[in-house]
Amino acid sequence: MLTFQIQFPLAFGEAVYVCGNSKELGHWNPMQALRMQWSEGDIWKSTLEINIIDQExxxxEYKYFFGEFDRPQNIEWEMGPNRIVRTNENTIITDIWNHRKILFQCYNPNKYPIFVSGSCYDLGIFQRRVSMKQKEDISYIRILVNILEEREISYQFHYIKKRHYTSPLYQLNLNNTNDYYKNYIVVFCEGLIQIKRSIYQLDNHICYGYVPADQDDFNSLKKANLSTIIEFQNSLQQYSHSIKKYDDFTYYIVNICINQNFINYFQRLYQFIQVQIQKYNLIYICNNSMKHLRKYLQLYQRLIILQ
Known part of the structure; x- marks a missing residue:
């Protein structure tokens, strides 16, 4: 048996229906959809008599809508892509209107402390890292995403051994995914050996880290869709910048003159970065001193506020 339940308050004379790609759910015909039963707390429930034990x-695939109680007229579907439940056992599916559940997992037999950060609220909006729980050899965390606010999520894994490691920046498109466990979208990191390169995110347009030193570094940037690199070099000379091509990368070298007037210099630097963002949308800024790099980026953020 498969039981669907969702909380959704409605006016008297209205009901929630569940419709989907199976015969029991009406083959996406709203007139043949399954009307759910109301229970206390505005919880709507329906159970499908499907024997799925011992099967693959x-x-x-399914989705909810509401309409008139007597028959599904004047209906309104929930937003977002179709839902999918993947199971081989009797399951109770609990959903939230216009939301999707996501399960992040990482293979972690050594049980290192692992965190995940991302662009949505439950992942800290890149302002904080969220600790993952541990069950046997798997680190995991479950989050809830409002489909009206988030159609694509950026995220990174972080783990602590003798030093901090951060994965490349990944993207999850909620409209285009096929990995599910029950009614959870599953995001799986195969192993900690893949979390090698330090790539941090400042905002929606700027990532930063160390200067790429070898092909593995460039491969990590490529996986994170970072094809525009701006390297800051500390110098006593005049401010300047040059550009070169490396494989599929556009690589800028910006000569930072530490003897120049800081305000005038950073105003020019701010304008330069803004031009690159308008041109490429997403850029990677790097320097071999993370302390200096973060100092430059802090000044850059202050200039944004003043503009």
Whole structure:
């Protein structure tokens, strides 16, 4: 059996329906959808009499809508892509209207402290890192995403051994995913050996880190869709910048003159970075001194506020 339940308050005379790609769910015909039963707390429930024990995993595609109680007229579908439940056992599916559940997992047999950060609220909006729980050899965390606010999520894994490691920046498109466990979208990091390169995110347009030193570094940048690199070099000479091509990368070298007037210099630097953002949208800024780099970026953020 497969039980669906969702909380959704409605006016008297209205009901929630569940419709999907199976015969029991009406083959996406709203007139044949399954009307759910109301219970206390505005919880709507429906149970499908499907025997799925001892069978292979099945994908059942479905979605909720509400309409008139007597028959599904004047209906309104929930937003977002179709839901999918993947299971091979009797399951109770609990959903939230216009939200999707996401399960982040990472293979971690050594049980290192692992964190994940990302662009949505439950992942800290890149302002904080969220600790993952541990079960046997797997680190995991479950989050809830409002589909009206987030159609694509940026995220990174972080773990602590003798030093901090950060994965490349990944993207999850909620409209285009096919990895599920029950009614959770599953995001899986295969192993900590893949979390090698330090790539940090300042905002939606700027990532930063150390200067790429070898092909592995460039491969990590490529996986994170970072094809525009701006390297800051400390110098006593005049401010200057040059550009070169490296494989599929556009590589700028900006000569930072530490003897110049800081305000005038950083105003020019701010304008330069803004031009690159308008041109490439996403850029990677690097320096071999993380302390200096973060200092430059802090000044850059202050200039943004003043503009």
């Amino acid at each position: 995993f099945q994908d059942i």
